[in-house]
Amino acid sequence: MWLLLLLACSAEALRDLAPPPPALPRSARSDPVEGWLSVRLNHFKASNNDTFRMRYYYNDEFATDGNVVIFVGGEWAIHPAWAQAGLAHEVAEATGAALFYTEHRFYGDTRPSADTSVEDLRFLTVDQALGDLAQFIQHVKSDSFEDGKYKDGAVALVGCSYAGSMATWMRLAYPHLVDAVFSDSGPLHAQxxxxxxxxxxxxxxxxxxxxxxxxxxxxxxxxxxxxxxxxxxxxxxxxxxxxxxxxxxxxxxxxxxxxxxxxxxxxxxxxxxxxxxxxxxxxxxxxxxxxxxxxxxxxxxxxxxxxxxxxxxxxxxxxxxxxxxxxxxxxxxxxxxxxxxxxxxxxxxxxxxxxxxxxxxxxxxxxxxxxxxxxxxxxxxxxxxxxGISRTNLLFGGLTHLPDRVVTVAGGLDPWAPMGPTAAHATAQAPVYVVPTVSHCRAIQSTATSETQALGDAKRAVIDHLVYWMTGQRNAAPASTAGALAAIVVAARMLF
Missing domain, CATH: 1.20.120.980 (Serine carboxypeptidase S28, SKS domain)
Incomplete structure (x- = not known):
C-alpha cells in the first residue's frame, strides 16, 4: 500500500501516501489540540521500560456522550485537518464522540529512536503499532484523561489503506477495547x-x-x-x-x-x-x-x-x-x-x-x-x-476470518482490492461494500464529497453501522438513496 504522504515521497509501490487533507467546512474548528502520550517502546517485554512520545490530535467539539472515534494514522505524518472533517468527523458528530487522530510509530514526528538504523527498526512492526493504539485507548478511557470523561464510552476506529488494515486487526487483537471499525481499502492478506x-x-x-x-x-x-x-x-x-x-x-x-x-x-x-x-x-x-x-x-x-x-x-x-x-x-x-x-x-x-x-x-x-x-x-x-508473511497471515487470519463489527469499503478499480475483503467474504457482522468505478481510499472523505451516488450511499451505510454498533440505534437511509443503497447491500451479501 504505498501512497499516502501528500506526494512527498517517490516510489509509490512501496508505501501508501497519506490521504490528502479534507476540505474543511465553514463550521470546522480551526485548531484541534495537538497532544503527546508516552507509550512503551516494546509492548511485549515486561523488563523493557523504555518509552517514546506518540503524537495525536484531539477535537472534542461533539464530545457530549463520552464516546471516542479514532482516525488511525498509517505510514505518514498526521495532519490536523483529519480531526476537523471527513467521514470520521461525521461519525463523531453522529455519536456524540471526541475525535482523535493518532500517529504511527516511526512516522511523522513520532520518533522512538535517534534515527532509523536497522537495530532500531526492530521495533517497527504492526504488533507494536497496535500495542500503541491499545495503550492510547486505555489512556483516553482512564481517569487521568479529561477526568474520566470517556471511561464508559464506546470506541470506533476509522482507517484507510494500511491504517484500515490496522483498524481491522485492532478489533481482532483487542476486542475489549474496540467496539466498531471502518476500514477503507485495507489489505488483509500478506503476499x-x-x-x-x-x-x-x-x-x-x-x-x-x-x-x-x-x-x-x-x-x-x-x-x-x-x-x-x-x-x-x-x-x-x-x-x-x-x-x-x-x-x-x-x-x-x-x-x-x-x-x-x-x-x-x-x-x-x-x-x-x-x-x-x-x-x-x-x-x-x-x-x-x-x-x-x-x-x-x-x-x-x-x-x-x-x-x-x-x-x-x-x-x-x-x-x-x-x-x-x-x-x-x-x-x-x-x-x-x-x-x-x-x-x-x-x-x-x-x-x-x-x-x-x-x-x-x-x-x-x-x-x-x-x-x-x-x-x-x-x-x-x-x-x-x-x-514474516506467514506470521502476519497466521496472526491476523488474512482473508479467512473477518472480525465482527467491522465494515469495509473496497473500490471496484482499486489496485489494492485483491488483497482485501470482497463481497464473498462479507457476513452479517462484517459487511463489505464494493463500490464500482472508484479506486483507493475514496470513502474516508465526507459524504458531501462523493464522486458517485454509489460511493455516497456506501459512506452513509458505514455511518449507520458505526452508529448502531456504538449506540445501539439505527439510522434510516434517506429515501432518495434507499434504492441505490439496497443494490449495494445485495451486492455485498450482508445483512443490516
Missing part, C-alpha cells in the same frame, strides 16, 4: 508477489480508457525493451523520458529501476488516485493518432506527470544510497521505513510477473528481494520475508 496490482491497473485503463490504450502501452514497452539492449537505444530512451542520468544498457537493476519508477508506478499513481476523467485523458495521449510512435506517446504522457518530475531516477546505486540514509529527515525516510515493513511482514511487491498486463517482465520479484538486502543487510533475504 510476496503481488501481480494482481498491475492487473487491476490494466483493467482500469481498458474499462475507463480503451483496449487500444492498453495495446499502445504494450507496444511501447516492447519497443523500449529492444531499444534498451544497445547503448545508442538506451541514450535515445534517456532523452525521450528525461532520466536523471543516461540509462546503462545491460544493467538489469538500472533497467528495472527505470521501468518501476518511470513507467509502472506512474500508471499506479494514475489509477490509484484517479478522479473522473483522469484515465480517459491519459489514454487520449497514449493513443493520439497524430503521433505514430507508441514510445513517443508514452514518453510524452510520462513526462507530463508530477510523479516523474524533475527527472526519472534510473541508477539503482543512487536509490540504494538514498534509502540507506538513516536520518528521519532524509528525503526518502518514509520510503525506507515502509520498505522495511514490507521486507519483514507483508511483501506486496507489485511485479510484472502476470501475463495480463502490458508492462512485460520489466519489474521482476528479484528486484524487490535485492532491495530488501541492499537497504538493510543481507540478513533481510527471501527466507526472512516469507517467514
Amino acid at each position: 510476496e508477489d503481488f501481480p494482481e496490482y498491475l492487473e487491476v491497473i490494466t483493467e482500469a485503463l481498458r474499462s475507463q480508457g480503451s483496449a487500444a490504450c492498453v495495446a499502445s502501452v504494450a507496444d511501447a514497452v516492447q519497443q523500449l525493451q529492444a531499444l534498451l539492449n544497445t547503448a545508442t537505444g538506451a541514450q535515445t530512451v534517456s532523452d525521450m523520458f528525461n532520466t536523471c542520468s543516461p540509462i546503462q544498457a545491460g544493467a538489469p537493476l538500472d533497467l528495472a529501476t527505470f521501468f518501476w519508477f518511470g513507467i509502472t508506478e506512474t500508471f499506479a499513481y494514475l489509477v490509484q488516485y484517479a478522479t473522473p476523467g483522469d484515465i480517459p485523458d491519459a489514454c487520449a495521449v497514449l493513443t493520439d493518432s497524430s503521433v505514430s510512435d507508441p514510445v513517443q506517446r508514452l514518453a510524452t504522457w510520462v513526462r507530463s506527470q508530477e510523479w516523474t518530475q524533475p527527472c526519472i531516477e534510473t541508477r539503482y546505486s543512487v536509490v540504494v544510497a538514498e534509502h540507506t540514509n538513516t536520518s528521519y529527515d532524509a528525503p526518502q525516510a518514509v520510503m525506507r521505513l515502509w520498505t522495511y515493513q514490507t521486507c519483514v511482514e507483508y511483501g506486496w511487491y507489485q511485479t510484472t510477473s502476470s501475463d495480463d498486463q502490458p508492462f512485460g517482465g520489466t519489474v521482476p520479484l528479484e528486484y524487490f528481494h535485492q532491495m530488501c538486502r541492499d537497504f538493510f543487510s543481507s540478513y533481510f533475504d527471501e527466507n526472512l520475508l516469507r517467514s
Whole structure:
C-alpha cells in the first residue's frame, strides 16, 4: 500500500501516501489540540521500560456522550485537518464522540529512536503499532484523561489503506477495547508477489480508457525493451523520458529501476488516485493518432506527470544510497521505513510477473528481494520475508476470518482490492461494500464529497453501522438513496 504522504515521497509501490487533507467546512474548528502520550517502546517485554512520545490530535467539539472515534494514522505524518472533517468527523458528530487522530510509530514526528538504523527498526512492526493504539485507548478511557470523561464510552476506529488494515486487526487483537471499525481499502492478506496490482491497473485503463490504450502501452514497452539492449537505444530512451542520468544498457537493476519508477508506478499513481476523467485523458495521449510512435506517446504522457518530475531516477546505486540514509529527515525516510515493513511482514511487491498486463517482465520479484538486502543487510533475504508473511497471515487470519463489527469499503478499480475483503467474504457482522468505478481510499472523505451516488450511499451505510454498533440505534437511509443503497447491500451479501 504505498501512497499516502501528500506526494512527498517517490516510489509509490512501496508505501501508501497519506490521504490528502479534507476540505474543511465553514463550521470546522480551526485548531484541534495537538497532544503527546508516552507509550512503551516494546509492548511485549515486561523488563523493557523504555518509552517514546506518540503524537495525536484531539477535537472534542461533539464530545457530549463520552464516546471516542479514532482516525488511525498509517505510514505518514498526521495532519490536523483529519480531526476537523471527513467521514470520521461525521461519525463523531453522529455519536456524540471526541475525535482523535493518532500517529504511527516511526512516522511523522513520532520518533522512538535517534534515527532509523536497522537495530532500531526492530521495533517497527504492526504488533507494536497496535500495542500503541491499545495503550492510547486505555489512556483516553482512564481517569487521568479529561477526568474520566470517556471511561464508559464506546470506541470506533476509522482507517484507510494500511491504517484500515490496522483498524481491522485492532478489533481482532483487542476486542475489549474496540467496539466498531471502518476500514477503507485495507489489505488483509500478506503476499510476496503481488501481480494482481498491475492487473487491476490494466483493467482500469481498458474499462475507463480503451483496449487500444492498453495495446499502445504494450507496444511501447516492447519497443523500449529492444531499444534498451544497445547503448545508442538506451541514450535515445534517456532523452525521450528525461532520466536523471543516461540509462546503462545491460544493467538489469538500472533497467528495472527505470521501468518501476518511470513507467509502472506512474500508471499506479494514475489509477490509484484517479478522479473522473483522469484515465480517459491519459489514454487520449497514449493513443493520439497524430503521433505514430507508441514510445513517443508514452514518453510524452510520462513526462507530463508530477510523479516523474524533475527527472526519472534510473541508477539503482543512487536509490540504494538514498534509502540507506538513516536520518528521519532524509528525503526518502518514509520510503525506507515502509520498505522495511514490507521486507519483514507483508511483501506486496507489485511485479510484472502476470501475463495480463502490458508492462512485460520489466519489474521482476528479484528486484524487490535485492532491495530488501541492499537497504538493510543481507540478513533481510527471501527466507526472512516469507517467514514474516506467514506470521502476519497466521496472526491476523488474512482473508479467512473477518472480525465482527467491522465494515469495509473496497473500490471496484482499486489496485489494492485483491488483497482485501470482497463481497464473498462479507457476513452479517462484517459487511463489505464494493463500490464500482472508484479506486483507493475514496470513502474516508465526507459524504458531501462523493464522486458517485454509489460511493455516497456506501459512506452513509458505514455511518449507520458505526452508529448502531456504538449506540445501539439505527439510522434510516434517506429515501432518495434507499434504492441505490439496497443494490449495494445485495451486492455485498450482508445483512443490516
